[in-house]
Amino acid sequence: FSISLTTMPFHRYVELGRVVLINYGPEAGKLATIIDIVDQNKCLIDGPESITGVTRQVISYKRLALTDLKVDIQRNARQKSLLKAWTEGDTMNKWESSSWAKKLTARKTRAGLSDFDRFKVMVAKKQKTAIIAKKMAELA
Numbered sequence: 001f002s003i004s005l006t007t008m009p010f011h012r013y014v015e016l017g018r019v020v021l022i023n024y025g026p027e028a029g030k031l032a033t034i035i036d037i038v039d040q041n042k043c044l045i046d047g048p049e050s051i052t053g054v055t056r057q058v059i060s061y062k063r064l065a066l067t068d069l070k071v072d073i074q075r076n077a078r079q080k081s082l083l084k085a086w087t088e089g090d091t092m093n094k095w096e097s098s099s100w101a102k103k104l105t106a107r108k109t110r111a112g113l114s115d116f117d118r119f120k121v122m123v124a125k126k127q128k129t130a131i132i133a134k135k136m137a138e139l140a
Contacts, residue, residue: 012066019069030054036076048083069094
């Protein structure tokens with residue numbers, strides 16, 4: 001019987017100030033901040049509305065995805081103090097520079113392509129692989 005010192009498997013906790021991504025409902029794809037915890041299934045979130053477009057509301061955890069970002073706020077923080085915490089923490093820029101946000105942006109861009117745009121992407125990929133194959137043949 002030995003006790004090994006292992007690290008906790010989770011790093012993202014439901015806590016005050018945790019920035020979340022709403023993944024279902026009318027605000028799907030928008031960021032918000034956990035302001036208060038209601039019970040085991042719901043929490044109170046707020047945008048701030050001027051930055052993310054999300055109003056203060058109670059939402060189920062099933063509709064949220066926890067991010068690595070966290071802002072320093074008090075329980076039931078007002079819009080003004082939340083806005084200040086977001087700007088001081090540079091939260092929006094941190095989110096936009098994350099690989100998660102870049103992946104969502106790329107997915108949205110890809111979904112908006114027309115048939116001809118998809119064709120042009122296919123041709124560009126073929127040209128790229130042909131150039132790479134030619135260079136690899138020269139090196140071998």
